Amino acid sequence: MKHLLVDKYSGPNIKFNVKDVLFGGNEKVFISGPCSVESYEQMDELAYQLSNIGVNMLRGGAFKPRTSPYDFQGLKQEGIKILKSISEKYNMPVVTEIMDIRDLEILLPNIDMLQIGSRNMYNYSLLKEVGKLDVPVLLKRGMSATIQEWMYAAEYIMSEGNEKIVLCERGIRTFETYTRNTLDINAVAVVKNKFRLPIIVDPSHGTGLREIVHSMSLASIAAGADGLIIESHINPDLAISDARQTVDVETVHRIIKSVEKMGW
Template identity: 50%
Template sequence: MNILNGKPIVVNVNGLKIGRGNPPVIIAGPCAVESRDQIIEIAKILKQIGVDMIRGGAFKPRTNPYTFQGLGVKALEFLKEASELTNLPVVTEVMDIKDIDVVYEYADVMQVGSRNMYNYSLLKELGKRDKPILLKRGMSSTVKEWALAAEYIAIGGNSQIILCERGIRTYNDFTRNTLDLAAVPFMQKLTGLPVIVDPSHATGVRELIKPMAKAAIACNADGVMIEVHPNVEKALSDKEQSLTPAQFEEIVLEIERIS
């Protein structure tokens, strides 16, 4: 018998409630933490714009082994400092079982990336922790596989799970992935969990992020997660899909209008 059986679950992140009946949550920040100055600068800007949580990668799973892999624990320390200065909860990815304890120490929400959705050993260990988990959909996974990955976490005792639709790989060749918005209401009903959308990874195209973020809110997603960088032309990763603060602020205003 599945623990996640469709009964609505509201996730609590330091008093911020995510799920049915609550306003959509807005998570934003750079793909990767590149320096102390970078993450503190963008955190202060995002705080003024009105985001709910800040994101930033400390450990980066990159297809190309020669690209920027993240600053590791040093990045976690920078994220923590930015969080303390702005009072914004931190969302960051954990890639390996051996890193769970250190990420747990610094993060408010531990993210499982698309490549690790099938890492059942990692999911089981995260199920033993008492902090919310953001579970991204695997780039080639069905909704059933995605739901069962969440079940692996819930079995361990942790049902504080936020699902994130981030696009899947299809025959489409004009965007990075194909954003499956139909999965949002379907997974909300199937699991009872809140579902947010990542239009940055779903499209990989800066100009498409705004319309897809609006569409996500229109289909009743519980929030969005968007990549924002203080200097997009110098971003060390995902430059093509990173927004400037001004571009991002336009989206926030649209989300407020739609929701």
């Protein structure tokens, strides 16, 4: 892939801040929080603990795309208000998923970074719209997307003027059924070698198994990832969504300490 905006041949590596958090620099970025915002009390207690162990940013879903239409779909506007309040209280930037262009009106004043989820990586109308904005974007890889398709999705955003993009490897769908997805560590090394954008890894969705989130987090950093986004909860077994892959705060802390010991 030559002459693409994301290609290293087209310019220097891209670095940018989300408030005080630098992506693409020498320091690893740690993002954590629940799959879904469940209540103010849940987010308040979790953010308090995460802020004390070195987590840089909060994640939390307010609008949740679920495979079944009968599953919890998120608190929507109320969830956004909770994220905004918690972000201000603990001075931690927040990233959350956008599913519909019509939600930009409520998201933009309240959220620091927009997430394009796996299902929307191919939503080119949405990619173009966020490309017109001066807002950081976390672009997750589609569950069946090739690296080339993923890079072209980033191109859709960049071609409209927005270069504040962080790629997120979150596992791809393969013939393997033991894990939820197959975490493609190869993709991390390829992106670091060939492309200009920072990349983080989601070992939660990439594995679906909380007991291997720690080891796959370290493998991701070893491959060159600029950071991690990890699903966490005060009581993981009681999480409304994605409980099986959600870890507790102590596990997040151990991961951060392990990464620090690696010195990368």
